[in-house]
Amino acid sequence: MRGMQRLIGVRRMAYMFLLPNFVFFGLFVFLPIGINVVFSVTGGTALFPSQRPYVGGEQFAYLFDCGSYLDPASCREDHFWRGVANTAKFIVFQVTAMVLFSLVTALILNMKIRGRGFFRAVYFFPVLLSPVVVALIWKWILQRDGLLNAAITTLGGQKILFFVDPGWAMFWAVFVSVWAHMGFYTLILLAGLQAIPADLYEAAEMDATPRWRVLTYITLPLLWPNMIVVIVLALIKGAQTFDEVFVLTGGGPGTATLMIVQYIYETAFSSQVQNFGLAAAASVVLGAVLFVLTLLQFAAARRKEV
Amino acid sequence: MRAVTPVITSFALSLLAAIVFGGPVAAETTTLRMTWYSDGNEGEVMADLLKRFHEQNKEIDIVLDQVPYKAVNETLPVQLASGQGPDMARVVDMGGLSRFALDMRPFLRDPGYWETNFGPFLEWMRPAGDTTAIPGFMTQLTVTGPFVNKTLFEQAGVAMPGEKSSWEDWAKAVKQVADKVQVPFPLGLDRSGHRFYALAVSQGTKVFGANGEPEVVDEGFKRAAQLVYDWHKSGVMSKELWGSVSGTAYRGANDEFKNAQVVMYLSGSWQISQFAKTIGDAFDWVAIPNPCGPGGCSSMPGGAGLIAFKTTQHPKEVARVMEYLASEPVLAEFYSRSLFVPGHLGLAKKGIDYPTASPEAAAALKVFTASAAQISPIAYRIQGYSNSRIILNAVISRLGQAVSGETTLEDAYKRITADVAQQIAERNKK
Numbered sequence: 001m002r003g004m005q006r007l008i009g010v011r012r013m014a015y016m017f018l019l020p021n022f023v024f025f026g027l028f029v030f031l032p033i034g035i036n037v038v039f040s041v042t043g044g045t046a047l048f049p050s051q052r053p054y055v056g057g058e059q060f061a062y063l064f065d066c067g068s069y070l071d072p073a074s075c076r077e078d079h080f081w082r083g084v085a086n087t088a089k090f091i092v093f094q095v096t097a098m099v100l101f102s103l104v105t106a107l108i109l110n111m112k113i114r115g116r117g118f119f120r121a122v123y124f125f126p127v128l129l130s131p132v133v134v135a136l137i138w139k140w141i142l143q144r145d146g147l148l149n150a151a152i153t154t155l156g157g158q159k160i161l162f163f164v165d166p167g168w169a170m171f172w173a174v175f176v177s178v179w180a181h182m183g184f185y186t187l188i189l190l191a192g193l194q195a196i197p198a199d200l201y202e203a204a205e206m207d208a209t210p211r212w213r214v215l216t217y218i219t220l221p222l223l224w225p226n227m228i229v230v231i232v233l234a235l236i237k238g239a240q241t242f243d244e245v246f247v248l249t250g251g252g253p254g255t256a257t258l259m260i261v262q263y264i265y266e267t268a269f270s271s272q273v274q275n276f277g278l279a280a281a282a283s284v285v286l287g288a289v290l291f292v293l294t295l296l297q298f299a300a301a302r303r304k305e306v
Numbered sequence: 307m308r309a310v311t312p313v314i315t316s317f318a319l320s321l322l323a324a325i326v327f328g329g330p331v332a333a334e335t336t337t338l339r340m341t342w343y344s345d346g347n348e349g350e351v352m353a354d355l356l357k358r359f360h361e362q363n364k365e366i367d368i369v370l371d372q373v374p375y376k377a378v379n380e381t382l383p384v385q386l387a388s389g390q391g392p393d394m395a396r397v398v399d400m401g402g403l404s405r406f407a408l409d410m411r412p413f414l415r416d417p418g419y420w421e422t423n424f425g426p427f428l429e430w431m432r433p434a435g436d437t438t439a440i441p442g443f444m445t446q447l448t449v450t451g452p453f454v455n456k457t458l459f460e461q462a463g464v465a466m467p468g469e470k471s472s473w474e475d476w477a478k479a480v481k482q483v484a485d486k487v488q489v490p491f492p493l494g495l496d497r498s499g500h501r502f503y504a505l506a507v508s509q510g511t512k513v514f515g516a517n518g519e520p521e522v523v524d525e526g527f528k529r530a531a532q533l534v535y536d537w538h539k540s541g542v543m544s545k546e547l548w549g550s551v552s553g554t555a556y557r558g559a560n561d562e563f564k565n566a567q568v569v570m571y572l573s574g575s576w577q578i579s580q581f582a583k584t585i586g587d588a589f590d591w592v593a594i595p596n597p598c599g600p601g602g603c604s605s606m607p608g609g610a611g612l613i614a615f616k617t618t619q620h621p622k623e624v625a626r627v628m629e630y631l632a633s634e635p636v637l638a639e640f641y642s643r644s645l646f647v648p649g650h651l652g653l654a655k656k657g658i659d660y661p662t663a664s665p666e667a668a669a670a671l672k673v674f675t676a677s678a679a680q681i682s683p684i685a686y687r688i689q690g691y692s693n694s695r696i697i698l699n700a701v702i703s704r705l706g707q708a709v710s711g712e713t714t715l716e717d718a719y720k721r722i723t724a725d726v727a728q729q730i731a732e733r734n735k736k
Contacts, residue, residue: 044735047387053735073713078721079553144490144546164545166710250551254710258552266553270380273696273729274387 039280059281082255083263091238106189124183134180135247166256192226228300341395346579348644393618401692404433407441408614413625442613443632444649449674450504450574450606457589462486473597480569494559494568499698506530510601523719549710554699575674579645582667593670604682700725
């Protein structure tokens with residue numbers, strides 16, 4: 001090692017250590033991204049890029065052929081736009097609920113309450129479960145003859161078909177997602193709360209500052225960098241949502257909970273003509289959105305460091 | 307000398323043992339892979355048959371990869387396109403995968419046997435324009451048809467409509483039964499394009515225009531779609547099947563039927579084995595001939611074929627396995643033990659014994675075998691069309707949206723036409 005360091009110099013040595021990981025990422029991340037881009041500008045059903053005819057921007061033009069982007073029904077590929085609209089709706093509700101519930105939970109778990117460690121573990125536990133397991137558990141609870149309907153009928157109510165009503169289906173998609181991932185965001189906020197200097201609170205206490213003012217003038221402003229991270233991470237995760245909702249509702253009823261990633265999966269793999277080109281084009285669009293969100297996250301993280 | 311003798315003896319014995327026992331080890335074993343899905347017990351039967359084949363042919367070993375039905379539809383095509391597929395697979399979309407199929411004629415001892423016994427079904431497996439290839443055989447011929455919970459009819463005191471009754475008659479009767487005995491699914495119809503076409507053909511759809519190209523939305527199609535739509539509105543069909551998932555997702559009602567929650571369930575002959583096993587004597591069930599409409603009373607034919615693929619490195623060995631499995635005594639045993647309607651013309655003519663079948667299963671097999679003889683040529687044509695899955699998938703995807711209230715039927719018709727045209731164009735891009 002020392003010989004090599006002498007030969008190529010200390011600075012270049014750093015690149016030597018980076019090289020194995022770079023090769024790994026290149027093969028399994030950047031190369032597939034490149035292949036995906038190639039697929040997005042080619043057509044047909046062949047699997048090997050060399051056998052696929054070049055079609056230029058045809059797939060993108062097909063995706064974006066809309067009367068109005070606000071009305072999925074006016075688009076040629078309406079399922080794509082229904083997926084976009086549903087994902088946007090899901091993100092709005094899910095991120096809002098996620099941030100609110102995580103914040104409240106973190107604030108409570110930061111207090112000196114009895115059994116604090118136990119509750120912290122309880123809220124974090126669902127994060128350890130596989131999304132498919134989470135969805136199956138909730139499907140079991142929510143189906144026609146599931147636990148929730150059993151409870152409702154015991155109390156004298158009528159069974160509710162949660163997966164047949166579009167509103168309920170979206171509600172439960174958001175609820176299950178928040179239930180499953182809230183612990184992770186709570187943990188980030190809890191770490192932020194614990195980093196706030198205790199003397200600020202002591203000073204506020206000495207001044208007899210009301211609790212809500214402590215919250216709005218000390219806690220929330222100092223927690224803001226963590227909140228930004230939570231919001232951006234939840235946004236990215238929301239845009240990528242697939243497995244939980246797919247297992248829970250199958251994207252239905254109709255296309256009420258069809259998310260953009262499910263659209264890509266079905267277009268590429270489960271539709272009869274496995275339309276890799278169109279799916280790749282939709283992936284490129286989704287990738288661009290995620291890239292912007294990731295830049296936002298980096299910017300937020302940099303602000304936090306400052 | 308005394309010390310040397312045992313050494314010489316043991317050396318001689320070792321040499322002898324190496325010759326005697328080492329000989330067969332030197333013979334090379336060919337390992338073939340077969341991808342298989344099961345609806346009932348057919349996977350167990352196939353495993354048993356393959357074990358027996360291996361005992362007689364030690365040089366060929368077959369690994370049976372038992373996978374879910376979904377994997378056969380979604381993963382297998384990608385595997386085959388990448389050249390990494392199995393040597394053989396049991397598939398339903400025979401037309402769609404025909405471009406990967408191996409023409410086994412050069413390797414078969416008697417191609418005439420295959421032509422004679424599998425002739426009409428070979429057309430389903432051949433690439434468009436090919437009239438001679440022999441890519442595989444039918445592991446089963448399926449016939450769509452309804453299963454009826456007879457006990458629920460009896461409990462409700464409603465008479466079952468007789469033979470040749472219309473779909474409307476049955477819809478009225480099952481709704482009456484469901485209302486009286488309080489079950490949630492009067493009529494369960496698998497969320498499947500193939501099942502929808504059992505209804506659509508009876509309503510007179512023609513599917514293809516004068517030029518032979520698909521013209522999916524015609525008057526017969528609209529009548530069938532309207533029935534499905536109206537049945538959902540009036541509660542004859544529950545939205546839980548067609549309206550609870552999206553896209554091309556399949557949703558069956560077999561679990562609900564087994565739990566006595568469905569009065570009439572339109573599925574098909576492949577369910578017999580599992581119903582015989584799982585329902586037992588919990589209630590009485592019967593299979594009935596397909597109800598009728600202006601286009602007749604035809605069922606939809608279908609089935610699963612065991613297909614050999616041209617990417618195999620061992621076509622000769624594959625053909626040997628296929629010859630064994632397709633031979634009359636072996637296939638007769640397979641159909642008999644799995645309670646399948648035979649997809650072998652000779653055996654269909656002779657008739658299959660089902661000694662393990664319960665009285666309900668035996669009666670159902672009789673009904674479906676009789677239905678098979680009355681299948682409309684249009685139904686056969688849809689089944690054999692290489693792009694049929696494109697049509698079937700477009701239909702359920704768009705009708706599902708209409709049923710769930712997301713679009714109108716008129717919009718669904720336009721979308722079905724556009725989807726079919728776009729996907730066929732994409733498939734034809736070279």
